[in-house]
Amino acid sequence: MSKRSLAARAESWPIKGSFRISRGAKTTAEVIIVEITEGQVTGRGECVPYARYGESIRSVLGQISSVRAFVADELTRDGLLTVLPPGAARNAIDCALWDLEAKLTGNSVAKIAGIRAPGPVVTAYTLSLDTPERMGEAAKAEQHRPLLKLKLGGAGDLERVAAVRASAPRARLIVDANEAWDADMMVDYCPRMADFGVELIEQPLPAGDDAILGDIDRPVPICADESAHDTATLNEVAALYDFINIKLDKTGGLTEALLLAEAARGYGLGVMVGCMLGTSLGMAPALYLSSFARFIDLDGPLLLEKDRENGLTFDGSILHPPTSALWG
Known part of the structure; x- marks a missing residue:
């Protein structure tokens, strides 16, 4: 059995009133959650498919599903850059991998990345x-x-x-x-x-x-x-x-x-x-x-x-x- 498993789901979050830009208005935020689990530890990431870039909930879920086997084989963040193009799908997976590593090692993302920890x-x-x-x-x-x-x-x-x-x-x-x-x-x-x-x-x-x-x-x-x-x-x-x-x-x-x-x-x-x-x-x-x-x-x-x-x-x-x- 593989060490890691990947799950993804769509969620809808109501907006206060509506949110309008030059391309149109929306009343809900449509997001996708990715969870990557190893043993009893789960890392999470969230993305927002954006129609301006040709993305939809369906297309992004399909992209995420396409790398499930790679994730099971312990795909690294650097490896992810080579198997998916820039965009929402890669974002959710990448962020889930960062979160998973932080939780598995007990180190902060800042320490892992070698950057200053964010403040207010x-x-x-x-x-x-x-x-x-x-x-x-x-x-x-x-x-x-x-x-x-x-x-x-x-x-x-x-x-x-x-x-x-x-x-x-x-x-x-x-x-x-x-x-x-x-x-x-x-x-x-x-x-x-x-x-x-x-x-x-x-x-x-x-x-x-x-x-x-x-x-x-x-x-x-x-x-x-x-x-x-x-x-x-x-x-x-x-x-x-x-x-x-x-x-x-x-x-x-x-x-x-x-x-x-x-x-x-x-x-x-x-x-x-x-x-x-x-x-x-x-x-x-x-x-x-x-x-x-x-x-x-x-x-x-x-x-x-x-x-x-x-x-x-x-x-x-x-x-x-x-x-x-x-x-x-």
Whole structure:
């Protein structure tokens, strides 16, 4: 009999109200949980299949199932990089392997990885795309938070940011257009974003249609999200962007994310650590990138009706490291 077994299942977590970006809205967070068991010890990982990258619950479960025999033969994290491409499936398996090793050895993930253990960090709090009036109202309710992230959608974005700034005058702001701007908007909007005190503009242009960034003045730093996935894409990204948003569901897990964060530093790129909309189990591994990052955006659990048991502790926008009961 094999020493290790792999199990995977889909879960649905209700969102508070709805969550809207330029590509649409959702009312639930759809996640997949992977559990890898050796003896009496189980390691867990969570991923979020993302349609923007051609993923679905069904396709990701199929990818996970395809490596069951490799996991039974004690597939390593480095080996996993060669049998699955970057994406949600590899992320859940990779994070489960990290968690399993930590529990089997009694060592923290930080010690295993040879990195600094995460401490409390400030996370951004995301305001969904909406009308300027409603985003202003949402900002007023959250004006006590030190860092707000605004989901934008193209036309009307200046009015949206103006409404938020008026309602939350002391909050730091970052904005995320999710590929909704065009070249003319870039030229028009960027100086105004600087006037509003915006500190970062995330993925303004469609991935693959962002070459013009090399020729546009940028009073506000530009961050790659959909344009940046793993170390293989870093060289072309570095010529156009100032920051990259590292998400484990894009890199395919913490193993590749750590490599990407270190490589980004070598290119002089700033780092933002981001997330898909999921539970604390999906956020916990990403916290181990915090020492590389200027911006942390791991507010997924705050946007849900409820989080899973033993979830991360939030003190307002202060996010505390996970306990071993959750992960690592």
